[in-house]
Amino acid sequence: MTEAASREAIQRVDSGEQYGKPGLPLYVVETPLCRAVIAEQGAQLLEFQGKGKEPLLWLSPRAGFERGKAVRGGIPLCLPWFGIHPDKDKPKHGLVRSRPWSLDSAEILADGEVQLVFTYRHDADALFDSDFLCRYTMTLGETLGLELELQNTGADSAKFSWAWHTYFAVEDVASVHVLGLEGQGYLDNTRGLTRARLEGALAFPGEVDRVFESAPDRQRIQLPSPITTASEGCDTVITWNPGAELAATLPDVGDHYRGFVCVEHGNAFADSWNLAPGESRSAKLAFSQE
Numbered sequence: 001m002t003e004a005a006s007r008e009a010i011q012r013v014d015s016g017e018q019y020g021k022p023g024l025p026l027y028v029v030e031t032p033l034c035r036a037v038i039a040e041q042g043a044q045l046l047e048f049q050g051k052g053k054e055p056l057l058w059l060s061p062r063a064g065f066e067r068g069k070a071v072r073g074g075i076p077l078c079l080p081w082f083g084i085h086p087d088k089d090k091p092k093h094g095l096v097r098s099r100p101w102s103l104d105s106a107e108i109l110a111d112g113e114v115q116l117v118f119t120y121r122h123d124a125d126a127l128f129d130s131d132f133l134c135r136y137t138m139t140l141g142e143t144l145g146l147e148l149e150l151q152n153t154g155a156d157s158a159k160f161s162w163a164w165h166t167y168f169a170v171e172d173v174a175s176v177h178v179l180g181l182e183g184q185g186y187l188d189n190t191r192g193l194t195r196a197r198l199e200g201a202l203a204f205p206g207e208v209d210r211v212f213e214s215a216p217d218r219q220r221i222q223l224p225s226p227i228t229t230a231s232e233g234c235d236t237v238i239t240w241n242p243g244a245e246l247a248a249t250l251p252d253v254g255d256h257y258r259g260f261v262c263v264e265h266g267n268a269f270a271d272s273w274n275l276a277p278g279e280s281r282s283a284k285l286a287f288s289q290e
């Protein structure tokens with residue numbers, strides 16, 4: 001790959017140029033195989049569209065692009081804790097989604113795929129009292145592949161829970177089904193994390209917020225052009241849509257809740273990772289669209 005080729009394929013712009021809302025630096029990737037937009041903050045994928053495919057991700061038309069706040073949509077990475085922290089003063093879903101990351105390398109591979117590697121280095125602070133390092137690789141071809149390596153760089157063992165919080169673009173949430181979770185037990189987060197079991201395919205008739213521990217590694221989102229997810233090393237699947245009532249309280253969602261379902265992959269609750277000093281673990285997630 002020449003430097004000129006990668007400069008042409010990967011442009012750094014401000015969110016003002018892309019969405020008319022200035023504030024966050026973005027990378028726009030355009031190749032014969034796909035188009036993608038990634039916010040440097042949080043290494044958050046905002047858009048991905050493989051050649052000849054429907055857009056994979058939902059990005060809220062009401063999304064804000066502010067430093068220190070995750071953008072509503074795309075794939076925020078929740079880490080080093082997923083969900084509500086027992087200490088109510090700490091933010092939901094950890095801290096890396098709203099912190100600056102750095103793009104360490106950008107390469108065009110022999111087959112024309114673009115590979116981006118982002119890193120985030122955490123020095124123990126008041127929010128998370130342990131050092132760690134994330135190395136996040138995105139492979140952008142006709143399909144999308146993600147890999148996360150997490151290393152405990154601190155002197156003590158530490159517990160990490162995390163997820164790729166993917167917002168999939170759908171025509172109407174009411175007609176979407178997710179396969180690959182039938183018969184599985186889950187924690188119902190709309191009922192104080194009570195345990196239940198899913199009969200049949202997962203549907204979204206209203207607010208749905210479910211945590212499937214030890215979940216299967218493939219799901220299929222039934223749409224006119226179905227999407228399949230295949231994960232490695234992701235034991236937890238979380239499914240979410242706020243439904244009309246809760247969405248009305250989320251200024252960056254509102255009526256647009258109909259346009260997405262979240263099917264999230266990571267390791268949270270009983271599947272959280274305990275890492276010894278120096279220990280690393282990794283996980284992968286691949287998306288394909290028919």
Ligand SMILES: O=P(O)(O)OC[C@H]1O[C@H](O)[C@H](O)[C@@H](O)[C@@H]1O
Pocket residue numbers: 083092093165189209210238239240262264
């Ligand atoms: O609004 P956020 O902090 O991005 O969280 C959005 C949602 O994320 C996950 O799916 C959780 O299970 C939900 O409980 C939460 O409401």
